[in-house]
Amino acid sequence: MPSVFSKILPRDAVERENEKRRVEHRSPPIPIIEKELQEPKKGEFLKFWVYSNPADDDSAKNYINVRIYKVGTPENWLKTMEDIDTLIKGQALTTADQKNTLAWSILKGDAKRVFEMQAKTIIDDADVEEGLTDADFHKCIAAVTKHVFPRNALAIQKRWMRRWMRKPRELNVRQYVARVTEIVSNFVFAQGTKQRWR
Numbered sequence: 001m002p003s004v005f006s007k008i009l010p011r012d013a014v015e016r017e018n019e020k021r022r023v024e025h026r027s028p029p030i031p032i033i034e035k036e037l038q039e040p041k042k043g044e045f046l047k048f049w050v051y052s053n054p055a056d057d058d059s060a061k062n063y064i065n066v067r068i069y070k071v072g073t074p075e076n077w078l079k080t081m082e083d084i085d086t087l088i089k090g091q092a093l094t095t096a097d098q099k100n101t102l103a104w105s106i107l108k109g110d111a112k113r114v115f116e117m118q119a120k121t122i123i124d125d126a127d128v129e130e131g132l133t134d135a136d137f138h139k140c141i142a143a144v145t146k147h148v149f150p151r152n153a154l155a156i157q158k159r160w161m162r163r164w165m166r167k168p169r170e171l172n173v174r175q176y177v178a179r180v181t182e183i184v185s186n187f188v189f190a191q192g193t194k195q196r197w198r
Contacts, residue, residue, distance in 0.1 A: 029157055030074060
């Protein structure tokens with residue numbers, strides 16, 4: 001009787017199997033345990049004033065520190081997006097020029113390059129001199145989101161959550177449920193609430 005080990009798999013079949021295993025065990029874009037960021041040093045953040053009621057000049061105001069985004073994890077980018085959203089509401093920024101100026105001040109490096117390339121593409125395609133509209137601003141932010149997240153990020157995250165996600169020992173049940181809910185809401189926020197989470 002021939003040995004079971006005598007059959008040699010073709011090289012491409014072995015490579016396909018190895019690739020399949022690598023894809024299956026790929027780490028998710030947003031892990032279950034949140035990585036703690038170190039406190040930003042001087043020059044790594046910007047200070048902005050926000051009003052509790054932007055329509056009233058006499059309303060209470062406080063400042064928030066926004067970390068300058070160069071490169072980072074998808075979750076870091078989502079936090080930057082939330083900070084930009086908070087600043088737009090807290091400073092009552094209504095025009096696209098104001099929003100673009102805000103984004104240009106917060107984004108640096110590769111993220112800024114992607115934002116500017118998308119803005120240039122939109123302006124070239126539209127062939128207008130007025131600048132970007134509010135919808136164009138959101139397209140530029142979406143381009144940075146697409147650049148930061150890995151390809152098929154939602155599919156990878158959902159697959160990992162269905163197959164390999166387990167409650168870590170360092171989290172209690174309440175923290176675990178809160179973290180899973182946060183991950184889902186982060187993806188809904190990043191995907192523009194169009195795609196249903198199942």
